[in-house]
Amino acid sequence: MLGEYPIRGRRAADISASVEQAVADGGLEPGQLLPPMRELAERLGVNPNTVAAAYRTLRERGIIETAGRRGSRVRPKPAITAREHIRVEVPEGVRDVSDGNPDVALLPKLAEAFAAAAAAGDADPVLYGSEALEPGLELPARAALDTDGVPAGPVAVLSGSLDAIERVLAVHLRPGDAVAVEDPGWGSVLDLVPALGLRIVPVGVDDDGPLPDDVERALREGARALVVTCRAQNPTGAAVGAARAARLRAVLARHQDVLLVEDDHGHGIVDLPLHPLAGATRRWAFVRSVAKAYGPDLRLAVLTGDPGTVDRVCGRQRLGPGWVSRITQRAVAGLWASGAVDARAVAASYGERRDALIAALGERGVAASGRSGMNVWVPVPDETGAVARLLHAGWAVAPGARFRIGAGPGVRITVSRVAAGEIAGLADVVAAAVRPGSGRRYA
Secondary structure, eight states: OBTTBOOOOSSHHHHHHHHHHHHHHTSSOTTOBOOOHHHHHHHHTSOHHHHHHHHHHHHHTTSEEEOGGGOEEEOOOOOSSTGGGOOOOOOTTOEEOOSOOOOGGGSOOOHHHHHHHHHHHHHSOOOTTSOSSOHHHHHHHHHHHHHTTOOOOOEEEESSHHHHHHHHHHHHOOTTOEEEEEESOOHHHHHHHHHTTOEEEEEEEETTEEOHHHHHHHHHTTOOEEEEEOSSOTTTOOOOOHHHHHHHHHHHHTOTTSEEEEEOTTTTTOOSOOOOOTTSSSEEEEEEESHHHHOGGGOOEEEEEOHHHHHHHHHHHHHTTOSOOHHHHHHHHHHHHHTOSOHHHHHHHHHHHHHHHHHHHHHTTOOOBOSSSSEEEEEOSOHHHHHHHHHHTTEEOEEGGGTOSSSOOEEEEEOTTOOGGGHHHHHHHHHHHHSOOOOOOOO
């Protein structure tokens, strides 16, 4: 008996199913200690190896965790969407600079590209058993990767960067494994890692990306994977420079079995050169989404990596959606071929607004960062108060809690829809909002 709940079964599968059902219906709660294996085996009248096999299955499924002599406990429930709910409700009349969306005026028109792709599909329909990868997209994608110094590797197409990151982590890691992630970092990744039953190990970030000493510490402590944003890091705008890349590659060279996942978040919207880490470890993946430059609704990302990783990802993809629509792939290839997006012009547009806001805040005594991309990160002493005061002043910003674990409080401002003439006014209200209030004293 475990409390009042009987763990039943004579076979390992039955015992593990009994525990899993108890967790699902609340009979066993997160953090609750399970009986030692020999004790449970005696109660059930089975061989201890049977219970050991049941516990191993439960660990692999992310139901329990084992800490040596401290025993096995029910794992905490994964935070599936906790950060998704950390957002500001934007009342009518309030400017929304919280959502991280691109400037729609800088996105290409899609009608002509999709019409051409659909016509090609009518002439030669894609059916079950057809190739998953559109040749017209694969060749220019690989050529661009070669130009940017990304090591040779097969190419795959996934439904956005988060889909690619999830599949890469899933094919290599097991529940309970640790993943080093940037802090502050992309909130969706901070949600994804625990949702997969994995543990987060936070790594500090500055304008040049992940801090090498933090990465070294995380890997020495047993992190089996590292997720890095190359450019336009969300939310800080960090971009990995040449010197930082060299230091990070030196760290990774000492940890060859670590899975490296790189997300080139700024592809198509930044003009800073890429300094990839790919190839520094045996297992690696490099992801490029078209969301920021061509539109979030395209749901397409290019993945490359070591052959084993890409093959595993494609195998899992075939068991699910099968492939990303070849019509969408053809449309994106057509947009690339036509030069529909001028990356330098887009980067300059975002850069002018971002740099102007950072400079204006600096003139008002407020430190902010944003080396690349469309976001500005502002550290604040009181995050909740700053968000509320800015909302009262007519501006909705993203609370930093969505993006951080142990990092200090802050707010994220997306500049993509802020006009040049609005910068000074926005800086004024931000400066007023982030300063600690003088408060009132009462006799």
